Amino acid sequence: MSQPKDDREQLGRAFVELADTLVDDYDVVDLLDRLVGHSVELLHADAAGIVLVDAHQQLRVLAASSEDAELMELMQLQNDEGPCLDCYRSVAQISVADLAEEKQRWPRFVEAVAQQGVFRAVHALPLRLRGQAIGALNLFSAQPGALPPAALALGQALADVATIGILQERAIRRAETLSEQLQTALNSRLVIEQAKGVIRQHSNLTMDSAFDRLRRYARARNLRLSQVARDIVEGRLDPNALTSALMRNNRT
C-alpha cells in the first residue's frame, strides 16, 4: 500500500522533472521515456508504453517502461485489435479491469496476454489533440482491478503532457508541425533501435540494459538521446565510453 505523502512527493518530483525537460532543448523520445517511467510510479502500474500513429496509420511504440520484446509485442499487436486501438480510434479512455472477461471483445489480444501470463489489467489513455488522437498511453498491471478516478485523471494529465511535449505547444496551431514532429520522433526511435544493437554487440547486454546505458549517458551529459544514438551508429561515439561513464557515475 502506498503512503499518500510518498505519492505527493513523487508527483511533485515528476512535475518538476517534466517541466524542466520541456523548457530546455529536449528530445521527444527522451521526454516520452521519462513520462512512461513516471506513469508506472505514479499510477502504480507494472508496465507502461506510449504508442504514436505514423503516416501509414500504424501504431508504433515510442517508449516503454521496459525494452522487453514481449511487452513490445503486446503493444504492437494492438494494431489489429485491442484496448489501445479502440482508445486511439474513439479518442476515449478504455479501461479493462480484468482481461479474462474480455475474450469476446478482443479475442487475439486477450489470448496473447494470457499466453504471456503476466498482465491481467490494461488501461489505455488517448494522446488527444483537438478531438483526435495521435496515439495512446498504455498501462499494464499484473493484478486485475479498476483504476480509481483520481488515477485515471492523473493518467490523462500525463498523456496530455506527452501530447504537448510532442507538439511544443506554441506550434500547435500549425498542422504541418504535428506531422514534422511525429515523423522525426518515429525515425529517432529507429536510430535508437540501431544504437541498442551496436551497444549490445559491444557489451553483451540485453536490449533493455543497452538502452539504459544510452539513456544514462545522454542524461548525465545533458545531450539529446537521439543524437547520442546517432553518434553511436555512425561511429562518432565509442560504445565503450558509455560503460566507463556509468562506472564513474557509480563511484560518485
Added chain:
Amino acid sequence: MIEPGPVTRALLETIGEVADDSHLAQRICTLCVTGLDIDGAAISLLIEGAEMATLWATDTTAELLEDLQFAMNEGPSIQAAAMGSPVLVSDLAEPSEASSWPMFADAVAERTSVRALFALPLQWGAITLGVLDLHRIQPGGLSKVQRRDVLAAADTASVLLLGLRTGHGDDRWLDPAMSHRAEIHQATGMVLAQLGVSATEALTRMRAYAFAEQRLLSEVARDVVSRQLQFSPEMS
C-alpha cells in the same frame, strides 16, 4: 485500416519494377506531381556523407531549387537531411517560415514564382539516403490527406531506394509495413559493430546472407538479435 493514399499506393505497386535508383526517383517524382497538389518534384541523394546530388527533377524549376540549395549550402532540403525532420513550408513569403535559410528564400523569390516547399528526408533510422523535394507556385499547405500520403510515400520510397542500394537491383527486399520492426534495426546495429562497417553495408551483408541461404531477412535479423548468428569479416 485506413487505405494508403494514391501516391503511396502507386509506389507500392512499383515494387519489383524498377532496375535502378534514377528510374525509381523518376517514378516517385512523377507520382507526386500527378497525385498531389504540387507543381514539381526532385530527389537528391546524399553522397559521401555530406554532399548532395540531384538524382531526378521533373522540370527546370525543381532542378534550380536543388542547385540553389547546394550552391548556398542552405535551404529546406539541407535542413531536412541534417535534422532528419520534414520541413513543410506553406508560404515562403511569410518571414517566420524562411528564417533558417534567408539567402535561399531570397534567391527563390527573385528567380522563381515558387511559394510553397515541402522537403521530406528519405531515411531509415540513422541511414540518411537523401531528400524528396516538392514545390508549388500557389502558397498553401498540403491537405491533411495529402500530407499523410506524402509522408507515407517518402517512407516507402526510402525502403525502395535502400533496397536498391543494399541488394542487386532488387527493391523487393522488405515489406514496407514491416520496415519499422525493432529487430531489423537492432540487427543492423549488431552487424555493423561485428564487421566494423556502416549501417548500409551491414544491411547489404545481411541481405546477401539471406539470399544465399534462401531465408527471409526478418528471420536473419531475429537470429542475429538472439545471437544464433554472428557475422565476421571472413564470412563470404
